[in-house]
Amino acid sequence: MKTQTLYISDLDGTLLNSDSVVSPHSIEKINALLHRGMHFTVATARTPATVIPLLQQLDLNMPAVLMNGAVLYDIRRRRYIRTNGFTDDSALRYIERLEKRHLVPFVYRIDDNKLHVFHKTLSNEMQRTFKSQRENTPYKDFILTTDYREELLDRPPLFILVIDLFDRLETAAAEIARTGKCSLFCYRDIVDPRYGNLEIYPQGVSKAATAQQIIDSLNPWEVVAFGDNLNDLPLFGIADRRYAPANAMDEVKQQATAIIPDNNHDGVARFLDQDYR
Known part of the structure; x- marks a missing residue:
């Protein structure tokens, strides 16, 4: 069982379907894996205002990378762990x-x-x-x-x-x-x-830079990333394995280890169900 694998997924176009929700099937599959000990979190451009209601049915217990890395956020406790904003004019x-x-x-x-x-x-x-x-x-x-x-x-x-x-x-x-x-x-x-x-x-703020803080804390054996858009490429750069849904941009697919089913067919959840064993 890959208890020391950290899985990090983008939301829009990746974990979320075209209706911008996590499907009931994906919720069921991912929660079952989380209850077995899977390390899973998200990295997204979204803010807590939309992430909290979107993911409220997922039993996430790890910090999330929000606003493309501008913050590290505790979804369960509804608080900012770290912010990476401008410090000058x-x-x-x-x-x-x-x-x-x-x-x-x-x-x-x-x-x-x-x-x-x-x-x-x-x-x-x-x-x-x-x-x-x-x-x-x-x-x-x-x-x-x-x-x-x-x-x-x-x-x-x-x-x-x-x-x-x-x-x-x-x-x-x-x-x-x-x-x-x-x-x-x-x-x-x-x-x-x-x-x-x-x-x-x-300068230096990205999904990857903030995700690295989670990686340094957990010290997993490997990191697996999922993404569909250009702002996911820095995250791909620090991952051991990289997966793009079939709907991803061509530039992202070219950097992927493999292509998984698209976001309307539960690609991330189906992959996790097969990979986390």
């Missing part, structure tokens, strides 16, 4: 560059164990949908501001998210990458590829 400089390109960033900061998301007037329907699906929870609130500097000068943020047309984001990402020292993830939306997400973190 560089985030404000990135925000200024984004605003010069008429892009509206969502800027994340933690105060008293709650996530605050600052933003100016939203400019497209994708942004408005993103906000409406995530507000009114006890774990996150959205705050309309007229001045990011006023909100952030003395308390730097965790990270910055921009949702807009992908071509516009790609151009902005290239400019910031040339002039700043930060970790950037720019990728297309899986539902509407015309749009995309640009995420800006302090």
Whole structure:
């Protein structure tokens, strides 16, 4: 039995199906394995506001990597274990560059164990949908501001998210990458590829860097990772084995040890059921 294997899975496009939920079949299979001692956790771009309700039926007992590594989070106790945010005013400089390109960033900061998301007037329907699906929870609130500097000068943020047309984001990402020292993830939306997400973190922040803290604590014999998108590649880089669902991006499949069934056919749970023996 592989009691010293650590399994780490991405959520969207990997453990979650196209309805953005963990299927009843996956819940049943994974819980049965967790009760037998399997070491399993998740690494995702999501925040506690959506992760907690999505995973409430899974009996996870290990810290989770959230916000692409910006935080290490205890889902069971609902608390932040560690945060990896900006410590200087560089985030404000990135925000200024984004605003010069008429892009509206969502800027994340933690105060008293709650996530605050600052933003100016939203400019497209994708942004408005993103906000409406995530507000009114006890774990996150959205705050309309007229001045990011006023909100952030003395308390730097965790990270910055921009949702807009992908071509516009790609151009902005290239400019910031040339002039700043930060970790950037720019990728297309899986539902509407015309749009995309640009995420800006302090230099060195990634799913892999924060997952390494779990690895160092557990000291497993091997690490197995599951992912479908470009922001999963750093995690693949520290894994002994890497698995991509059939729906994954081609760049991710090329780095995978093997391809597993897609996220609508319980690929991760089916693999775990066969592998953890």
